[in-house]
Amino acid sequence: EKGGWSSFMRKEVSEQPDAVANTIRGRIVDGEVHIPELESFGDDELRGIRRITVVACGTAAYAGQVAKYAIEQWARVPVEIELSHEFRYREPVIDDGTLVISISQSGETMDTLMAVKYAREQGARTISICNTQGATIPRESDAVVYTHAGPEVAVASTKAFVAQITALYLFGLHLARVRGTLPHGALVDALAELQAIPAKIEEVLGESERVAQLAHWMADTRSVLFLGRHVGFPIALEGALKLKELAYIHAEGFAAGELKHGPIALIEPGQPVFVVVPSPRGSANLHPKVVSNIQEIRARGARVIAIAEAGDAAVLPFADEVIRIPLAAPLFEPLLAVVPLQIFAMELSQAKGLDVDQPRNLAKSVTVE
Numbered sequence: 001e002k003g004g005w006s007s008f009m010r011k012e013v014s015e016q017p018d019a020v021a022n023t024i025r026g027r028i029v030d031g032e033v034h035i036p037e038l039e040s041f042g043d044d045e046l047r048g049i050r051r052i053t054v055v056a057c058g059t060a061a062y063a064g065q066v067a068k069y070a071i072e073q074w075a076r077v078p079v080e081i082e083l084s085h086e087f088r089y090r091e092p093v094i095d096d097g098t099l100v101i102s103i104s105q106s107g108e109t110m111d112t113l114m115a116v117k118y119a120r121e122q123g124a125r126t127i128s129i130c131n132t133q134g135a136t137i138p139r140e141s142d143a144v145v146y147t148h149a150g151p152e153v154a155v156a157s158t159k160a161f162v163a164q165i166t167a168l169y170l171f172g173l174h175l176a177r178v179r180g181t182l183p184h185g186a187l188v189d190a191l192a193e194l195q196a197i198p199a200k201i202e203e204v205l206g207e208s209e210r211v212a213q214l215a216h217w218m219a220d221t222r223s224v225l226f227l228g229r230h231v232g233f234p235i236a237l238e239g240a241l242k243l244k245e246l247a248y249i250h251a252e253g254f255a256a257g258e259l260k261h262g263p264i265a266l267i268e269p270g271q272p273v274f275v276v277v278p279s280p281r282g283s284a285n286l287h288p289k290v291v292s293n294i295q296e297i298r299a300r301g302a303r304v305i306a307i308a309e310a311g312d313a314a315v316l317p318f319a320d321e322v323i324r325i326p327l328a329a330p331l332f333e334p335l336l337a338v339v340p341l342q343i344f345a346m347e348l349s350q351a352k353g354l355d356v357d358q359p360r361n362l363a364k365s366v367t368v369e
């Protein structure tokens with residue numbers, strides 16, 4: 001079943017271009033987003049949404065956190081991400097203007113299922129983003145937008161994550177079109193960016209050998225920090241989660257802007273820090289701020305591994321290692337930047353002789369609380 005790959009994870013990481021392409025397939029028609037599964041949601045209903053609450057756990061929640069930036073920018077609807085288990089044990093404010101979107105690869109995560117049931121009881125409409133046909137969560141939801149990543153066997157989620165972001169982006173663009181919040185040209189550009197992602201992920205996969213080398217050099221590392229900003233922030237969190245679960249190394253992700261509010265105290269000579277660097281072409285001008293964060297931690301002895309777009313020369317004087325990703329519009333960079341972090345965790349796990357597909361203490365789907 002592994003088809004010649006040494007692990008399911010390695011196979012699934014390599015399948016990410018297809019996971020994105022297959023999730024897009026059939027959903028862009030004549031340059032327009034088209035999601036037939038959402039037909040039960042009339043345009044009037046989509047225009048009436050005042051708030052979106054995303055419920056999910058783990059990596060799926062990070063996909064939601066990435067999509068928040070895109071959906072808010074495109075469709076001008078506030079989006080909040082809730083861990084399913086935190087959501088359902090209080091009295092969350094839900095009304096008929098609230099759309100609840102659940103994200104689950106397996107479609108069986110008990111906490112997410114219960115969050116969806118609770119939301120429906122409170123009168124919310126629900127959409128499931130799910131990778132498993134006919135699973136329980138989609139059956140309990142008003143509509144389902146399937147991700148077509150194919151079966152994910154390795155416990156650590158990889159291709160489902162990029163497929164989840166893809167599905168949520170398509171949804172966000174659909175919502176923006178219906179609500180008239182995005183000029184036609186911007187919609188067309190965003191769809192073209194999305195369609196260009198599979199080939200760009202393929203390019204990032206071409207860097208695998210370098211990332212593997214880095215992981216092998218770092219096999220004795222005891223702690224790794226990850227910094228990111230804007231859409232790079234949830235990617236930093238995801239990079240840290242992957243490293244914890246696969247290589248059993250203490251890892252933490254931070255919003256780069258938080259450094260001075262505490263985390264910079266952790267920096268001592270030799271501390272490895274991955275930094276997801278935003279594009280210098282981004283309109284919010286975050287790039288110089290993150291470059292200056294890199295300078296600050298470097299001055300305190302951090303060993304900086306920058307994930308930066310091709311041609312970004314500003315990071316070169318300060319980073320010990322630079323892993324390049326191809327140019328993409330800023331909102332689409334997470335789909336590229338996450339890949340080296342997945343590979344790093346996988347290779348480090350392997351360098352330590354661990355079971356990449358089946359890390360200790362973890363199950364692929366968490367059907368108990």
Ligand code: F6R
Pocket residue numbers: 057058059060061103104105106107108109112155156157158241242245364365366
């Ligand atoms: C991490 C990972 C988990 C899952 C989480 C949700 O690599 O796989 O954090 O993302 O357990 O699972 P699903 O998406 O099946 O609800």
